[in-house]
Amino acid sequence: MTVPRAEDEDIDRRSLHERIAADLRDDIMSGNLPPGAKLPSTVQLKARFDASNATVQKALQLLKDERLVVGRAGAAVTVREHRQQTVRPADYMAPAERGEPYRWVTESSRGGAGARSELLEVAEVVPPADVADALRLTPGDTALLRCQLLLIDDEPVELVKSYYPLDIARDTAMTTRRRIKGGTPTLLADLGYPPRLSVDRVSARVPTQEQYRALRLPSNLPVLRTLRVVYSDGETPIEASVLVKAGHLYELRYEFTAD
Known part of the structure; x- marks a missing residue:
């Protein structure tokens, strides 16, 4: 050799x-x-x-x-103008104000961009292993999936797959294939599960076939994959999302204080 x-x-x-x-x-x-x-x-x-x-x-x-x-x-x-985006994940954690659209739409529309979301799928599925672990599910358990594509000026920018424990999501508006006013954080807060803590795990990966097609990627450039777990009172996991965006167009900004 x-x-x-x-x-x-x-x-x-x-x-x-x-x-x-x-x-x-x-x-x-x-x-x-x-x-x-x-x-x-x-x-x-x-x-x-x-x-x-x-x-x-x-x-x-x-x-x-x-x-x-x-x-x-x-x-x-x-x-190109307005192509490079700096995303502050903390901006999207809190529920939207009453009567306001999903917070991502509000934040992304600043500066005149036309931001919108397109709901692709709502179904009960067996989630990926890391999502199941985050939601404290046993192997083979199902969760509610809400999959959406986020677009700015009609260009896809992020593929979002959000998973919810069935004991929280069952018999709520989350199980219907329609947008929820204010987004699921507002609905979860109304159900008695206000978001208290959000934990992100970010990695750079080669896009899957689904991600490549959905984001209309031009080549095999890496994507940024974020596994975001949202906890409510008592450190109860209420949502685990896999967010995927083109790595050559975005950077993530996190702010910390020195304690």
């Missing part, structure tokens, strides 16, 4: 156009190239990466396919 040499482990085996796209993508996500900014010219990119014109164009096409930049042949390529 051939043992890889140490220096071989430092080689980036991606195609040159993929490496160029990765560096430019990082410049966009980090703010070095903010929304509306022009990307360096083809001549500058050829010199920076020691690449041919065709290779640079392939890299730019990747970023266009990812909806990070816009531009046409012979014109400057610019970073």
